[in-house]
Amino acid sequence: MSLLLPTNLQQYPSSSSFPSSTPLLSPPPSTAFVPRRKCLRLVTSCVSTVQSSVATNGSSPAPAPAAVVVERDQIRLGLPSKGRMAADAIDLLKDCQLFVKQVNPRQYVAQIPQLPNTEVWFQRPKDIVRKLLSGDLDLGIVGLDTLSEYGQENEDLIIVHEALNFGDCHLSIAIPNYGIFENINSLKELAQMPQWSEERPLRLATGFTYLGPKFMKENGIKHVVFSTADGALEAAPAMGIADAILDLVSSGTTLKENNLKEIEGGVVLESQAALVASRRALTERKGALNTVHEILERLEAHLKADGQFTVVANMRGNSAQEVAERVLSQPSLSGLQGPTISPVYCTQNGKVSVDYYAIVICVPKKALYESVKQLRAVGGSGVLVSPLTYIFDEDTPRWGQLLRNLGL
Numbered sequence: 478m479s480l481l482l483p484t485n486l487q488q489y490p491s492s493s494s495f496p497s498s499t500p501l502l503s504p505p506p507s508t509a510f511v512p513r514r515k516c517l518r519l520v521t522s523c524v525s526t527v528q529s530s531v532a533t534n535g536s537s538p539a540p541a542p543a544a545v546v547v548e549r550d551q552i553r554l555g556l557p558s559k560g561r562m563a564a565d566a567i568d569l570l571k572d573c574q575l576f577v578k579q580v581n582p583r584q585y586v587a588q589i590p591q592l593p594n595t596e597v598w599f600q601r602p603k604d605i606v607r608k609l610l611s612g613d614l615d616l617g618i619v620g621l622d623t624l625s626e627y628g629q630e631n632e633d634l635i636i637v638h639e640a641l642n643f644g645d646c647h648l649s650i651a652i653p654n655y656g657i658f659e660n661i662n663s664l665k666e667l668a669q670m671p672q673w674s675e676e677r678p679l680r681l682a683t684g685f686t687y688l689g690p691k692f693m694k695e696n697g698i699k700h701v702v703f704s705t706a707d708g709a710l711e712a713a714p715a716m717g718i719a720d721a722i723l724d725l726v727s728s729g730t731t732l733k734e735n736n737l738k739e740i741e742g743g744v745v746l747e748s749q750a751a752l753v754a755s756r757r758a759l760t761e762r763k764g765a766l767n768t769v770h771e772i773l774e775r776l777e778a779h780l781k782a783d784g785q786f787t788v789v790a791n792m793r794g795n796s797a798q799e800v801a802e803r804v805l806s807q808p809s810l811s812g813l814q815g816p817t818i819s820p821v822y823c824t825q826n827g828k829v830s831v832d833y834y835a836i837v838i839c840v841p842k843k844a845l846y847e848s849v850k851q852l853r854a855v856g857g858s859g860v861l862v863s864p865l866t867y868i869f870d871e872d873t874p875r876w877g878q879l880l881r882n883l884g885l
């Protein structure tokens with residue numbers, strides 16, 4: 478990777494010399510609960526964080542901050558303060574019956590009455606990651622892209638839930654769909670283009686100044702130089718500033734509108750919102766593990782139910798067993814653990830009898846129509862479909878994983 482002539486974008490030669498757009502500076506957390514002696518240690522640790530991280534977000538992995546857990550009574554959860562993740566994060570918590578009470582949008586601290594030992598702090602997503610690392614936050618909701626870029630594989634960061642079902646996008650290389658790139662459709666073809674040399678490397682514009690150089694290095698692409706900007710990167714190729722870009726894509730509209738295309742092998746990562754925690758907080762801060770357990774249980778119950786419908790149907794039959802056999806003969810009707818089948822009691826000529834059975838199953842939303850067709854095929858009628866709110870399993874699989882990860 479080599480240096481290119483300056484342009485109107487900031488240019489940096491490689492991952493090792495990519496300077497920071499913003500230093501990892503986080504203000505000391507509230508000292509309200511910090512005893513005096515701890516206060517001194519806290520300041521020391523903040524100073525060392527600042528000094529050691531001026532070359533981020535695109536340099537070598539940030540060193541683990543000093544292992545200090547500041548004493549405070551409240552567990553701190555960081556939520557995105559604005560942008561596309563903010564409303565969805567609050568809505569998700571609301572769907573889990575966790576109501577974030579924010580008096581007005583400019584107030585950066587809020588409460589969740591259902592979690593009395595927890596404070597919400599609204600921060601920019603990248604600052605959530607930085608503050609998890611500095612110990613100023615204990616938990617956070619951010620995109621996996623931001624976590625990877627600013628967390629830089631730091632072992633103190635633990636992904637508690639990696640798929641919160643919003644903020645979906647992917648980080649991808651894109652090139653012009655015209656000119657010398659017209660017939661280039663893969664990373665390999667891009668790398669092998671005769672145009673790139675030590676003197677004239679491929680110019681890649683990205684805001685991902687850590688992940689970009691790392692990805693190119695891992696893919697053996699040597700003749701590349703990086704530049705950065707804060708947004709509207711898709712303009713860079715047409716402006717003649719860059720040959721390619723590395724940016725987030727969701728609908729693909731921005732690429733299309735700027736005559737750019739993605740290439741095979743060019744996806745650096747898939748991203749969506751995740752619940753992230755500081756390992757130190759979970760192991761050392763009183764109450765943090767209980768809080769994360771409760772949040773995780775609620776999230777899992779909601780997210781699992783979110784993809785499912787409850788389907789109730791009537792079915793004529795001689796016995797529950799016989800109805801069950803018919804239902805289970807269909808591939809999409811086994812539900813989560815098999816159908817629940819109950820007799821429907823009717824009176825006929827003054828006598829109570831059972832001619833029908835009600836069957837209840839959970840059906841993935843995507844398979845709803847197929848399931849209705851299969852139900853009809855085995856004699857189902859009067860099909861009622863309703864949304865499912867929560868599925869609380871015996872155990873949350875991610876909780877077990879988390880405990881193993883923490884060595885507990």
Ligand SMILES: Nc1ncnc2c1ncn2[C@@H]1O[C@H](COP(=O)(O)OP(=O)(O)OP(=O)(O)O)[C@@H](O)[C@H]1O
Binds near residue numbers: 559620646708727749
């Ligand atoms: N199409 C998309 N473009 C960018 N980010 C997306 C997209 N879809 C989902 N996301 C998620 O939203 C996050 C960006 O949120 P937002 O746009 O609020 O930016 P930000 O982090 O506040 O950055 P900045 O304010 O510096 O632009 C991404 O990190 C990603 O996880």
Ligand SMILES: O=P(O)(O)OC[C@H]1O[C@H](OP(=O)(O)OP(=O)(O)O)[C@H](O)[C@@H]1O
Binds near residue numbers: 711725728729
């Ligand atoms: O695939 P799409 O749905 O078109 O979304 C992708 C675009 O959205 C984001 O930009 P953003 O809107 O944050 O603007 P910015 O680049 O100016 O920050 C991202 O950086 C892409 O440019």
Ligand SMILES: [Mg+2]
Binds near residue numbers: 709710
């Ligand atoms: Mg953009």
